[in-house]
Amino acid sequence: MRAQPEASHFIDGAYVEDDAGKAFESVYAATGAVIAKLHSATPAIIEKAMASAVRAQREWASWLPAERARVLRRAADIIRARNEALSELETLDTGKAIQETLVADASSGADSLEWFSAQAASLSGESVPLGDDAFAYTVRAPLGVCVGIGAWNYPTQIACWKAAPALAAGNAMVFKPSEMTPLCALKLAEIFIEAGAPKGLFNVVQGFGDVGAALSTHKDTAKVSLTGSVPTGAKVYAAAASGMRHVTMELGGKSPLIVFEDADLEDAIGGAMLGNFYSTGQICSNGTRVFVQKSILEKFLSRLAERTAAIRLGDPLDPETHLGPLISQGQRDKVMSYIEKGKAERARLVIGGGIPAGDGFEKGAYIEPTVFADVTDDMTIAREEIFGPVMSVLAFETEDEVIERANGTEFGLAAGLFTKDIARAHRVAGKLAAGICWINTYNLTPVEIPFGGVKHSGFGRENGKAAIEFYSQLKTVHVALGRVDAPY
Numbered sequence: 001m002r003a004q005p006e007a008s009h010f011i012d013g014a015y016v017e018d019d020a021g022k023a024f025e026s027v028y029a030a031t032g033a034v035i036a037k038l039h040s041a042t043p044a045i046i047e048k049a050m051a052s053a054v055r056a057q058r059e060w061a062s063w064l065p066a067e068r069a070r071v072l073r074r075a076a077d078i079i080r081a082r083n084e085a086l087s088e089l090e091t092l093d094t095g096k097a098i099q100e101t102l103v104a105d106a107s108s109g110a111d112s113l114e115w116f117s118a119q120a121a122s123l124s125g126e127s128v129p130l131g132d133d134a135f136a137y138t139v140r141a142p143l144g145v146c147v148g149i150g151a152w153n154y155p156t157q158i159a160c161w162k163a164a165p166a167l168a169a170g171n172a173m174v175f176k177p178s179e180m181t182p183l184c185a186l187k188l189a190e191i192f193i194e195a196g197a198p199k200g201l202f203n204v205v206q207g208f209g210d211v212g213a214a215l216s217t218h219k220d221t222a223k224v225s226l227t228g229s230v231p232t233g234a235k236v237y238a239a240a241a242s243g244m245r246h247v248t249m250e251l252g253g254k255s256p257l258i259v260f261e262d263a264d265l266e267d268a269i270g271g272a273m274l275g276n277f278y279s280t281g282q283i284c285s286n287g288t289r290v291f292v293q294k295s296i297l298e299k300f301l302s303r304l305a306e307r308t309a310a311i312r313l314g315d316p317l318d319p320e321t322h323l324g325p326l327i328s329q330g331q332r333d334k335v336m337s338y339i340e341k342g343k344a345e346r347a348r349l350v351i352g353g354g355i356p357a358g359d360g361f362e363k364g365a366y367i368e369p370t371v372f373a374d375v376t377d378d379m380t381i382a383r384e385e386i387f388g389p390v391m392s393v394l395a396f397e398t399e400d401e402v403i404e405r406a407n408g409t410e411f412g413l414a415a416g417l418f419t420k421d422i423a424r425a426h427r428v429a430g431k432l433a434a435g436i437c438w439i440n441t442y443n444l445t446p447v448e449i450p451f452g453g454v455k456h457s458g459f460g461r462e463n464g465k466a467a468i469e470f471y472s473q474l475k476t477v478h479v480a481l482g483r484v485d486a487p488y
Ligand code: NAD
Pocket: 149, 150, 151, 152, 153, 154, 176, 177, 178, 179, 207, 208, 209, 210, 211, 212, 213, 214, 216, 227, 228, 229, 230, 232, 233, 235, 236, 249, 250, 251, 252, 253, 283, 284, 285, 385, 387, 413, 453, 458
């Protein structure tokens, strides 16, 4: 098998198997071939992973911050040196085009480890003067063992974006990848050991939702960081609350992208395409509701159709391929059912909408990049997260109207707008209910800036200095310099 790991889990510095766990297969979405066979974690595996993480965290927290920083930095360097092999594995794990994975996955993971290594070395508290008789200081303390639970669209990036701030702040992590993409996080676990991390600092256990649930409620879990759908987020948030555990919830979205009539049309179309078709549309922050001002609507649509027609679907390992398949046949069925709903609810199909025919496509979960126009706010395709390459274009007339409509959703992950009017750009960005808002671009997530959602799209932030706050807790120390003034 093409990508078979040594064993299913990586715990305490070594690969571990427990055949008693439920068997499952890793399938390459482009061909349907089984590329690895694994086992879900048993309770014994979960206990082993948690116990080793508890031990490693105690040791790690006692290290000098600069020593911890060096480990993260070395891990970043190893990832960069192996980018090609890691990108190929990412492509096998997800079906995403190698053209993307070479620049967006392991490399983004390396960026986050490098950036958080600098944070690890410079963590500090504040000193608070309290007059002649006292002062106080604060210490940023680790939480303990953090559990990371991943989605299937960015297996390497998600593991790194969670591990980097967690480890920088002095925590250990037990990571459960999505059952659809079990392979990449194992490589990260190997790399941490090579970089000099204590055994057990980053353990990987495989499994389905039941394993995630067991980890989320384990007595030694201090925090749960989930990337997943809103329904899963609600379950995990509630389970974590039962033990007053900290959480970060990176959940789904139905984000608006607004194109005003004065926008640079080519840039706006490029932004809309990247924000709907990149990673075959499987990105949480995608701008899947594209609001276009009426005066430029038909011009926008005809050029969008022209550029969409030039997208190359195909073998994900071919560097010329733009889009690979979806993650699975099941996901393709789901996306196709939304396309059918779009047609039934009388949206206008501009391009795509089908399964590509011909050689190479018959076994993979391929789907054409699709654009619907004349979409209205009440249509199913404008309300629900599809998680596939399906763009809905909605017409609008005024700024106030589009802000109201853009915000008319329970989601609030991201938003974007294209305009040349600088005052309008900031005015509208200020009013959009979203965790991140892009002006004249879309979906850029450099690790230096916080990323995360509002409303049902989540809680907490990944990346940027803000992430450290979600992986640490403040301890205040009050120091008296005078006598204790007791009235009795
Ligand atoms: P999912 O919610 O089905 O699964 C996510 C993870 O949670 C998986 O590892 C799964 O095994 C686990 N899980 C399922 N039930 C659980 C439970 N009860 N307790 C603990 N863990 C459980 O999501 P998915 O289909 O893998 O990914 C797609 C979703 O993820 C989309 O909604 C997408 O928007 C979202 N997503 C969000 C971000 C973000 O940063 N906001 C990024 C990527 C994906």
